[in-house]
């Protein structure tokens with residue numbers, strides 16, 4: 630139903646979860662500056678849950694598992710958004726989509742659930758350009774995510790906790806957008 634086992638995807642998710650664990654303190658610090666300081670711990674909880682029970686399966690099955698982990702372990706604002714995005718991306722893969730289309734479908738899921746658009750200073754500012762650029766490959770996607778995440782430091786938030794802080798967030802990047810760069814870079818290996 631969900632296709633052949635994909636050891637490459639499993640290894641890539643292993644690297645992404647390692648990177649999120651390594652970035653726990655940095656993400657905590659960034660979220661403490663412009664939010665409530667729980668993003669590092671939340672993503673680390675999800676990463677540890679994957680490492681405790683990694684899945685050997687197709688890419689679609691792996692994304693479905695990650696979606697369940699995100700829903701169960703991450704919580705807050707990010708958990709449901711990642712859960713929705715990963716579920717959509719997995720569904721797209723199961724229907725035969727390639728990675729760029731699956732990535733775009735996942736990002737559409739995040740946007741539909743969270744209601745944030747590009748420019749609202751959220752993870753969407755890294756995800757949307759990365760998904761578009763992924764048609765030119767992972768290197769291009771990473772570069773686009775970096776540019777998008779860096780740009781959030783100049784933006785005023787219209788979604789999430791940072792929106793309570795107005796212009797006080799200026800000079801600090803959005804932590805959710807930085808997290809996207811971290812796991813995306815790790816996928817490349």
Ligand code: ADP
Pocket residue numbers: 660664665666667668671704705706707708710739743744745750751752753788789790803804805806
């Ligand atoms: P909180 O602790 O405020 O519940 P998290 O720490 O889990 O949230 O995640 C914070 C990140 O979530 C932000 O840095 C931002 O990137 C992202 N975010 C917040 N609101 C939205 C939204 N409506 N759509 C997409 N991403 C969002």
Ligand code: MG
Pocket residue numbers: 660664665666667668705
């Ligand atoms: Mg938070």
Ligand code: MG
Pocket residue numbers: 665667705706
């Ligand atoms: Mg929180």
